[in-house]
Amino acid sequence: xxxxxxxxxxxxxxxxxxxxxxxxxxxxxxxxxxxxxxxxxxxxxxxxxxxxxxxxxxxxxxxxxxxxxxxxxxxxxxxxxxxxxxxxxxxxxxxxxxxxxxxxxxxxxxxxxxxxxxxxxxxxxxxxxxxxxxxxxxxxxxxxxxxxxxxxxxxxxxxxxxxxxxxxxxxxxxxxxxxxxxxxxxxxxxxxxxxxxxxxxxxxxxxxxxxxxxxxxxxxxxxxxxxxxxxxxxxxxxx
Numbered sequence: 090x091x092x093x094x095x096x097x098x099x100x101x102x103x104x105x106x107x108x109x110x111x112x113x114x115x116x117x118x119x120x121x122x123x124x125x126x127x128x129x130x131x132x133x134x135x136x137x138x139x140x141x142x143x144x145x146x147x148x149x150x151x152x153x154x155x156x157x158x159x160x161x162x163x164x165x166x167x168x169x170x171x172x173x174x175x176x177x178x179x180x181x182x183x184x185x186x187x188x189x190x191x192x193x194x195x196x197x198x199x200x201x202x203x204x205x206x207x208x209x210x211x212x213x214x215x216x217x218x219x220x221x222x223x224x225x226x227x228x229x230x231x232x233x234x235x236x237x238x239x240x241x242x243x244x245x246x247x248x249x250x251x252x253x254x255x256x257x258x259x260x261x262x263x264x265x266x267x268x269x270x271x272x273x274x275x276x277x278x279x280x281x282x283x284x285x286x287x288x289x290x291x292x293x294x295x296x297x298x299x300x301x302x303x304x305x306x307x308x309x310x311x312x313x314x315x316x317x318x319x320x321x322x323x324x325x326x327x328x
Contacts, residue, residue: 100278107270108140109147115253117265118224122152124265125222126181127213129158130172132280133228137268139283141226142179155182157216159209161190163200175285188212202298217262230268230276232304235321239303250325269322272315 112118118141126141128134138156145152156176158169173183190208191200198204217225229237229251238250255264268276311317 100282103275104140104279105144108267109144111267111270112148117254117267118148118150118152120150122224123222124152124154124224124226125217126156126226128156132276135285136276136279137228138176138181142181157184159212160187163191214260214262224263224265226265228268229266230271230273231322232273236300236303238325240299
């Protein structure tokens with residue numbers, strides 16, 4: 090996407106267009122879907138919820154939305170009331186569950202991003218199945234997808250990343266990532282444009298993570314170019 094296009098259209102229009110494009114090209118949203126949106130209160134999941142509530146006519150399918158926030162025993166300062174009010178203004182019911190992420194650690198094990206992610210993902214899937222949701226929408230964007238690919242390649246030697254759509258074999262649930270065509274900076278602009286309150290807390294374990302290192306390296310060799318990042322993203326589809 091050229092800079093000219095980005096300046097010509099406001100950020101909200103671009104978000105809605107690219108969410109619609111990703112959804113239609115990957116069959117992310119289908120007739121009769123019950124979609125559970127994982128919300129942290131941060132910009133990504135908030136913009137995701139807003140977009141999914143806004144593109145119904147463009148998707149041309151009837152679907153239900155609900156949002157869930159996962160509180161934990163180390164990160165619980167999310168402004169839930171503000172988040173709940175915002176979501177319900179978009180006709181999205183809000184739910185909150187507690188997951189004792191640290192308490193589940195075995196003796197001598199240390200807290201890390203991977204452990205937290207698996208505990209939260211398991212809770213999401215369990216809640217979705219118990220409440221008849223067939224899809225879970227996550228707020229990962231294009232930059233997240235590229236970063237994850239390079240993290241997996243450099244850390245474990247695997248050419249794997251985040252699929253836009255992932256259907257589990259063991260569970261009757263499909264993960265979807267409708268923000269996959271959007272750069273983080275486009276999401277930030279959209280959030281600022283609409284005055285979305287940043288209600289998420291800052292994770293004390295993620296500040297010096299490997300993702301931050303990979304993010305800087307990607308910025309260095311792409312020069313921050315959206316065109317270069319999109320070519321990398323397109324290349325991943327062939328792997």
